[in-house]
Amino acid sequence: xxxxxxxxxxxxxxxxxxxxxxxxxxxxxxxxxxxxxxxxxxxxxxxxxxxxxxxxxxxxxxxxxxxxxxxxxxxxxxxxxxxxxxxxxxxxxxxxxxxxxxxxxxxxxxxxxxxxxxxxxxxxxxxxxxxxxxxxxxxxxxxxxxxxxxxxxxxxxxxxxxxxxxxxxxxxxxxxxxxxxxxxxxxxxxxxxxxxxxxxxxxxxxxxxxxxxxxxxxxxxxxxxxxxxxxxxxxxxxxxxxxxxxxxxxxxxxxxxxxxxxxxxxxxxxxxxxxxxxxxxxxxxxxx
Amino acid sequence: xxxxxxxxxxxxxxxxxxxxxxxxxxxxxxxxxxxxxxxxxxxxxxxxxxxxxxxxxxxxxxxxxxxxxxxxxxxxxxxxxxxxxxxxxxxxxxxxxxxxxxxxxxxxxxxxxxxxxxxxxxxxxxxxxxxxxxxxxxxxxxxxxxxxxxxxxxxxxxxxxxxxxxxxxxxxxxxxxxxxxxxxxxxxxxxxxxxxxxxxxxxxxxxxxxxxxxxxxxxxxxxxxxxxxxxxxxxxxxxxxxxxxxxxxxxxxxxxxxxxxxxxxxxxxxxxxxxxxxxxxxxxxxxxxxxxxxxxxxxxxxxxxxxxxxxxxxxxxxxxxxxxxxxxxxxxxxxxxxxxxxxxxxxxxxxxxxxxxxxxxxxxxxxxxxxxxxxxxxxxxxxxxxxxxxxxxxxxxxxxxxxxxxxxxxxxxxxxxxxx
Numbered sequence: 213x214x215x216x217x218x219x220x221x222x223x224x225x226x227x228x229x230x231x232x233x234x235x236x237x238x239x240x241x242x243x244x245x246x247x248x249x250x251x252x253x254x255x256x257x258x259x260x261x262x263x264x265x266x267x268x269x270x271x272x273x274x275x276x277x278x279x280x281x282x283x284x285x286x287x288x289x290x291x292x293x294x295x296x297x298x299x300x301x302x303x304x305x306x307x308x309x310x311x312x313x314x315x316x317x318x319x320x321x322x323x324x325x326x327x328x329x330x331x332x333x334x335x336x337x338x339x340x341x342x343x344x345x346x347x348x349x350x351x352x353x354x355x356x357x358x359x360x361x362x363x364x365x366x367x368x369x370x371x372x373x374x375x376x377x378x379x380x381x382x383x384x385x386x387x388x389x390x391x392x393x394x395x396x397x398x399x400x401x402x403x404x405x406x407x408x409x410x411x412x413x414x415x416x417x418x419x420x421x422x423x424x425x426x427x428x429x430x431x432x433x434x435x436x437x438x439x440x441x442x443x444x445x446x447x448x449x450x451x452x453x454x455x456x457x458x459x460x461x462x463x464x465x466x467x468x469x470x471x472x473x474x475x476x477x478x479x480x481x482x483x484x485x486x487x488x489x490x491x492x493x494x495x496x497x498x499x500x
Numbered sequence: 501x502x503x504x505x506x507x508x509x510x511x512x513x514x515x516x517x518x519x520x521x522x523x524x525x526x527x528x529x530x531x532x533x534x535x536x537x538x539x540x541x542x543x544x545x546x547x548x549x550x551x552x553x554x555x556x557x558x559x560x561x562x563x564x565x566x567x568x569x570x571x572x573x574x575x576x577x578x579x580x581x582x583x584x585x586x587x588x589x590x591x592x593x594x595x596x597x598x599x600x601x602x603x604x605x606x607x608x609x610x611x612x613x614x615x616x617x618x619x620x621x622x623x624x625x626x627x628x629x630x631x632x633x634x635x636x637x638x639x640x641x642x643x644x645x646x647x648x649x650x651x652x653x654x655x656x657x658x659x660x661x662x663x664x665x666x667x668x669x670x671x672x673x674x675x676x677x678x679x680x681x682x683x684x685x686x687x688x689x690x691x692x693x694x695x696x697x698x699x700x701x702x703x704x705x706x707x708x709x710x711x712x713x714x715x716x717x718x719x720x721x722x723x724x725x726x727x728x729x730x731x732x733x734x735x736x737x738x739x740x741x742x743x744x745x746x747x748x749x750x751x752x753x754x755x756x757x758x759x760x761x762x763x764x765x766x767x768x769x770x771x772x773x774x775x776x777x778x779x780x781x782x783x784x785x786x787x788x789x790x791x792x793x794x795x796x797x798x799x800x801x802x803x804x805x806x807x808x809x810x811x812x813x814x815x816x817x818x819x820x821x822x823x824x825x826x827x828x829x830x831x832x833x834x835x836x837x838x839x840x841x842x843x844x845x846x847x848x849x850x851x852x853x854x855x856x857x858x859x860x861x862x863x864x865x866x867x868x869x870x871x872x873x874x875x876x877x878x879x880x881x882x883x884x885x886x887x888x889x890x891x892x893x894x895x896x897x898x899x900x901x902x903x904x905x906x907x908x909x910x911x912x913x914x915x916x917x918x919x920x
Contacts, residue, residue: 224731332751334786352763426755434728469732475694475722
């Protein structure tokens with residue numbers, strides 16, 4: 213087994229890992245701020261991928277150019293979902309929260325199928341379609357962009373949550389809604405902000421992903437299961453935890469896929485997840 | 501209120517007189533029960549397939565002097581005094597239970613002489629069991645699951661290649677490419693999704709290896725359907741260096757694999773696929789020029805028409821009647837119905853045992869068919885042994901029939917060029 217091959221596997225694994233991380237960051241943020249699991253997170257990804265695909269189809273906008281636009285649109289979408297749906301079930305039973313986002317998942321899938329059919333659609337050519345080669349190791353464009361995107365997104369979120377006034381308000385609202393309200397913090401606004409940022413992160417991931425992955429109504433399912441594992445592994449609510457766990461899982465599935473078996477490549481991932489849950493239930497960087 | 505009642509009574513009367521008319525006709529007509537999904541998810545495909553069977557019956561019943569197919573020129577079945585074929589359609593909704601119940605109803609109540617069906621292999625399995633029990637011949641032109649003809653049934657016949665025999669076509673192709681080639685194909689890899697379809701394909705490929713000792717299987721890669729990334733799979737292929745890759749993949753992964761092949765400049769001599777994913781419009785739209793040179797095994801193509809007047813004529817009749825282009829599944833169902841009609845005519849009777857014996861003795865040659873096959877001849881299990889395939893290659897963005905060479909609409913590009 214040549215070193216070059218091993219290096220290639222590592223690089224490819226890292227690339228996928230950053231994509232997983234970028235998807236998971238939005239999920240962990242929403243959970244961390246308000247203890248709500250967004251079951252429609254995969255469908256947020258799907259919506260972002262369709263948005264990016266349609267922008268390419270209608271106006272020839274390259275997915276890499278679409279990233280900020282899609283992220284901004286998804287911010288609005290996330291805020292909208294919060295105001296129209298999630299706000300109404302806050303403080304209600306766990307069941308109604310689960311069913312609200314689960315229902316949203318089913319609704320968005322059905323809506324996409326109604327509007328676009330079950331066909332697979334894909335962006336044909338993107339700036340990202342190319343491959344950068346360094347020392348015989350291929351670095352596909354989308355993965356490079358994801359590395360940059362996920363790192364930047366994590367850093368930005370980290371600064372926002374831990375170094376700014378808005379972040380302090382956000383954290384205050386997440387720690388104790390009532391106490392924060394008595395201090396004049398508009399918890400509703402903070403929650404809407406969390407949903408907006410979470411959706412924007414997954415929106416950026418979706419736009420990047422659409423440069424090489426086909427989009428179809430159920431595309432979210434392929435990625436969101438991994439995102440849940442990333443969130444649990446990294447620690448619920450931990451942003452840098454999601455980054456580390458995403459990269460870890462990306463590496464693990466690529467190496468296992470090569471050295472163990474392609475159809476079992478996610479088994480070590482879930483085994484690691486089980487181990488973490490048993491030995492360290494709060495995840496790698498969780499604060500619970 | 502009274503209007504509703506009047507309409508209702510009228511409808512009842514209409515239905516009754518309709519039944520009388522069919523009852524009168526049925527005295528001479530040979531009834532064939534057709535089991536197809538006419539409602540539910542694949543209703544459209546079921547209807548298209550049934551239409552091909554109706555067309556076959558019409559060709560037998562009418563007099564088509566210019567059509568060089570058995571029974572076309574004469575009206576009806578000559579050995580049965582010109583008796584007409586009457587198709588009695590039943591909707592099984594894709595449900596194996598409904599299929600079995602409908603098969604029973606068609607045989608017991610409608611007294612059909614034979615059954616044809618059933619699109620879904622799962623429904624063919626249950627409905628043919630009923631036919632076997634009731635001793636009525638059953639023919640399938642499009643249900644592919646291999647085990648259907650491995651149950652030792654006496655009444656079941658299948659004209660279409662099974663999943664297993666389809667794998668053989670890849671070896672036939674490779675053997676022909678290797679003939680006199682300075683760079684013969686020595687190694688192959690199978691890449692397949694890990695549900696039943698993909699697994700069966702991989703198993704079938706392996707089962708033909710002993711017959712082709714020159715060809716070695718160097719990688720057998722099963723992947724989880726819906727995988728987000730196929731880098732490790734492609735790295736395995738690159739390490740195994742196969743001359744040819746055989747694929748059983750659905751649309752989504754076909755696109756993903758093709759893109760990843762390009763990313764890593766993996767260019768074996770050929771990438772050949774079972775199932776349409778590597779030549780679908782979704783695939784071509786997604787990949788543009790990169791969709792070129794992938795090869796897909798197909799049953800039938802309208803590209804066959806220019807070289808075979810019969811194919812062109814039948815395809816035109818189908819289009820004229822049903823307003824839709826014929827494709828592979830209707831073409832195969834049409835063939836099954838023609839084979840059944842031929843057997844009933846040779847039996848000279850509607851007695852099930854006589855029809856069965858005639859089916860077993862079927863010996864049709866390539867010119868009697870609209871399929872690119874060597875003919876129709878059943879083995880002891882009722883499987884047609886003379887099936888064949890065509891290969892379609894995407895060239896300049898359009899699917900073209902490229903193999904076999906004598907039927908090709910465009911020249912095969914082999915080996916495929918390196919990625920640009």
